[in-house]
Amino acid sequence: MAQTPLMLDKNPEQSTGGRLRKLLLSQEVILFIIMVVAIGLLATRSDRFLTQDNLLTQGRLMAEIALVALPMTFIIITGGIDLSVGAIFGLCAIMLGWTWENICLSPIAIKSRGFECAVNMPLEVSIVLAILIGILAGLVNGWFIVKIKVPPLIMTLATLALYRGMAEGISQSRSVRGYPDWFYQLGQGDLFGIPTQIWLIIVFSIISAIWLSRTTFGRSLYAIGNNETGARFSGIAVGRQKMIIYAFSGMMAGIAAWIFVSRVSTTRSDMGSGLELDVIAAVVLGGTSIFGGVGSIVGTLIGVVTIQMLKNGLSLAGVTGDATIIVVGLVLIAAVLINGFIQRRSGAR
Amino acid sequence: LATVSLGLLPAAAQDRWDGADDLPTNPLACPGAEVEEMAEGEGEMMEMPAYDGGAAVDAPDLAGQPIVLVDVPKLIGIGYFAATTQGQQEAAEELGNVTVTTDAPTDANIDDQIAFIENYIAQGVNGILFAANDPVAIAPVLRSALEQGIHVVGYDANSEPDARTWFVNQAEFNGIGKSLIDQMAAERGEDASFAIVTSTFTTPNQARWIAEMQAYQENCYPDMTWLATLEAQEDNTLSFNQATTLINQYGEELDGIFGMTSVATPASADAVTQAGLCGEVAVVGLATPNAMKPYVESGCVQSVVLWNPVDLGYAAVYVMRAIVDGTLTPESTSVEAGRLGELQIVNGSEVLLGAPFVYNADNIDDFDF
Amino acid sequence: MSELLELAGVTKSFPGVKALQEAQFSLRAGEVHALLGENGAGKSTMIKIVSGVYRPDAGRILVNGQAVQFNNPHEAKSHGVATIYQELSLYPELTVAENIFLGHCPRTRFGLIDWAETHRRAREILESLEIHDMDVTRKVGSMTVGNRQRVEIAKALSQNAKILIMDEPTASLSEADVQRLFEIVRLLRERGVGIIYISHRMEEVFELADRVTVLRDGQYVGTRHVSDVNEAELIQMMVGRTIDQLFPKLDAEIGQPVLEVRDLVRPPLTRGVSFTLRAGEIVGMAGLVGSGRSEVAQVIFGINPPVRGEILIDGKPVHIRNPGEAMKKGIAYVPEDRGSQGLVRAMNVRQNMSLAVLRALARANFIDDKREFSLAREMIERLNIKAYSTEQIVNKLSGGNQQKIVIGKWLAAKPRVLIMDEPTRGIDVGAKAEIHRLMSTLAQQGMAILMISSELPEVLGMSDRVLVMREGRIAAEFPRAQATQEVIASAMMSQTGAAS
């Protein structure tokens, strides 16, 4: 195609060298390098750090944040935010335990003191219920954001209080304990010698990554994040997409809550408080732009892992918790700074 | 969604003060004897249940040898746990063959606390001291510590018994409940009406204490009336606002406020002071001396109930040492704890620090934590 | 005669493009100097250099004979350079008055902003622009392109500039507004202001400019006195070839009605619109700014679904509740504001091209890169877009090339009904001719095209039929034969017509 106006000669990105350079300078690669360097340094400080056991345990511990961070990436890419994930997490945890303990199937009723119940609620059903409630909670966010046009930040600030409050109110701040053993398998057990959580992280990450990067749905999220009007004028069902991702966020919060309850074997209404900030930190560290339009699942995972490994590695190196969060804060800022600098230099955006 | 749950409103159990848990209570006998003896008397009178704690699985025998301990309180950065740490260091120095470092999350967050303990298991320490953010949630990780031959001793906030070896109990819940109510009765009469400012309804210790207070009040001071319990997190301003709200709401009716945390108590005292109601509204509660000095000195608060957290930390280290040295076994009925002397063993696997301590204008300046 | 502004050997390149090479330019006090060139020729780049947005890689800038170097727009401003940019740059959340006086509001003696004065002066300026119907306390965000444009001009005037730069100011104005604008420009010229005027509308150049400078592919081609050149020569200079026919309307045989709308209502601006669109037919839609043309288009396209009235496709009534459904019915809409409605500017050419047809391109919702890539290449070729690669971020393309991408994106949807809102706004003669030729061919292939345009020659040149909108209704309809400047213009404005 010699006569095409594509001025191939003038085009840096077409040459393989250019492509390679572009790849090497991509957000994810930079972050990955930063992470590797950090881990490398930490490894020199403690020989317990890069042991299989430790790594597996860390995988277990970061499950909740990782799972919630996936939908958060979607949401932030569309230029939204969900501050209520922590509260939904708590609500789902409570609903899991509460429905299991207090709901009676025949006669259908909410148990009260000395109430005779023939058929109790099966735990399986409670789990499903809890996750459904998570989805519902997410949908409520989504519905108001889309239909009533409440800005995401405000909406989820309000539901942050609302959902947490419901968790407290419904549970009357009592915690539910004593689940059957099979229930703990998920949170405390292994599969092929690897903690179940890690499998879940892998599965959901792959799904989300493909969903975001390879499908029309994913592409439309980027479009929405960059120019919502433009997206709507291009026939993209902006509202529906948004509803979906907020519901997805609620669902993952629910699943994370389930895993968490199964790991710590009790439910409390204050579970997951502050989760939102940890998740957002991981996502932005992962190179997702808080202004929307930019970001990737790979980046987010790197972000999650980096923070987790930092906390763990520093602790193993004998650094105490207060000093650790100082370092985490510094790394967060530094990483984003370096990345932004390189991105601008390479003229990517 | 909201409406659904609001339908459940009446679900709030009314037979129970807000913020009290619903575990069984055993209120102590009504006044007569002195507070201290009562509590200890209790300790002895109780027929000894069997040891129900766990044990470290084939832990190396380090009797008499240096050991490395880690202390994981609920959180770091508050006066109370600064004090327990101080006590631990003191004990470590006395013993000479113990090194203990305190490390914990910066928020009282069970998830983080678990992560910290996991880290120290990986690091490989000889013993773990803990104050649990949640008795059940913390259990699995503690059990895995025991399995890996790490001794586990709790203090301040317990876990499920089998997840640790021993728990150093600062003062039995019913003891605290009793002395708080007695204080209130002493200051504002046996028909006082009072309100409570607590941290959150989910904090186990506070919930226990409130339950025990209720039980004790109901059978010893039936004429007292409980008005309300408000949550104030661990937050100064909120505690202050809540206390102020109570004062404004109940006006004359309110005779006293119970502060259930070292945050709520001083804040309530301040609210009373700033409302100019010192003497009319009593503030009774749990708090560290430093936090209360201004109010005790100004006379707005007569006395503060608390065990000595320094001693608590101190005892915890001695208990741990005793376990390692084999001098504290499931059969023991008491354990020797340095300057604290012999400590009683109660309810199976708990070491009782002693009776709650009452600070007042005379002695409060002797303490710095 | 004194040179107010002089550029020599100015060079500026961006990654992959030499936007300007050794360009030169000069401006005298009290002259209107037109700057011509194809899309991507470097006009905007040049004026952005003059107004301190970009720093030249090489070259000299002289203001009143002294060499200057503008490090930022502020410095340029302080040298009396005021600019109206091609992409409007207003603050939607601020009021008209605030926008006009931003940064230099009249103050009280306490140094606080004097709102009464600000509003008065704002009205004054708008008056001087013959705009009587604009509320200076209204938020700009809620106004039309046309009206925002006016605010832009008022803004530039408010800082009595010595050098006024207008980058395609008339692109979004309808004839009437253009005339008003010209009066102002002439007025300013009297006052001795030097005006750099960029436009793709030849007739404007001849009507307004004293001199004209032509750029091609970033290089200086030449400067002429308007009196010494004719259109053909200028086009020759711009595109390096002659363009036979500007409005190449090929006649297609007109088939069955494809789209029919029956008294469509959607307050406030669509108040009962009916018309029919046949296969192979190009219908032009004229009207004043605010007459509701875009609104009608957007109602049909489902962006603001109608509250009353019906839409028929092939005679069958259809319900269109959102753009997605409109597309399924074979309707495509090329919006008037490419910046905010047409493009996702941070995305690259390929992604924009495929945006409207993603589902079609995809296999089971998985995007098929190959197809997407080839689609992009095909369109770049077909519309002869100046982009160095399918991966170039559209934001960095010149205005005209951006517009071509919007059109390409909708052609990709292979619509049966194509609604184009100001399709050639800001597009150079060459490209314009291409697009018009394209429209003709599409019509020949049986596509039904509704062309909203504020450029009467275009409407006259391209339409089989002309609809004239006024105040949300179809005021008149003319077959090609009877359609003339005069009848249409009068239909646009007649009695209550002229905006207040």
Next chain:
Amino acid sequence: MTSVTVNQSNNGSTKRSAGLVRKIVSSQEFILFVSLIALILTVGSINGNYLRPNNLISILQGNAFAAVAALGMCLVIISGNIDISVGSVVGVLAVISGNVVIAGVPFWIAWLVPIVLGALVGALIGFLVAYLRIPSIVVTLGLASIIKGGLILVTSGREISGMPAEFMISQFRPLGIPMPIYFMIVLTIIMAIIMRYTAFGRSIYAVGGNADAARLSGINDRRVVLQVFIINGIFVGIAALLFATQLQIIRATVPANFELLVITAAVVGGVSILGGVGTVVGATLAAILLNAINSSLVFVGISPYWMRAFQGILILVTVLADLLRRRRQGIGL
């Protein structure tokens, strides 16, 4: 909208004043004000004590220092940024000023210290955001945990007490009204004037509304952002001072969820998180309203277990009221 286009034309000064009334009535501030009064009266009718002067004062006082911080937050949000670190900064500044005065420094210097340091911290944030182009949420998230950690590392959480009485500015009660209320009111008025009547105020809206456009029209958007964060820092400093002197003791910890409270106040107050829109008066009213909501729930005897839920609902209601209003006026968010 078309109605809007009617009432311009140069002659109508009367029309304009009429328009003014309508503007006020249909403003977010007005809505907040009305709902505040409505709330107070309803609760008052249920429990008379609620209307006692003391309680009304407490309602104003409760969030006064949060309101002060919210004023700064408004600027930050309007300029298109956010500050997650207010809580930590307030915490650390309070401790510092406490220690300073304990160390025997004259109390008025101890008053200035947090304000000056606040400005410096603000300058740092502003520099990172404006000149190194790190998104403000990242900077402040990071800073929050840095400060928090640092605070614990240094103080290990020991309370500070024994500050001299003349230092306790929050406890002064000129005319029987607590000092924080004066601060809240005066600062709100000052900010309102700055935002409406100074070029700087305008340029904040401009930068928040369309930073590129601002740059093109010669506004130094970076300097504006820097200044915004410095001013915010000053307000945070003042809030810290009020916080520090509120009680006889200063706890060396970060006030929990303080940033959430402040941000909520700002956005409920009608500041669009998208930047470019908002009023400071609204934020102050919102801060007061939030506190009123808390205490009123106690007064009407809502089960404390359900309080947080009700707070959430009430916040949502206020926000929705504002949105409907915007809808009616056809103002996009």
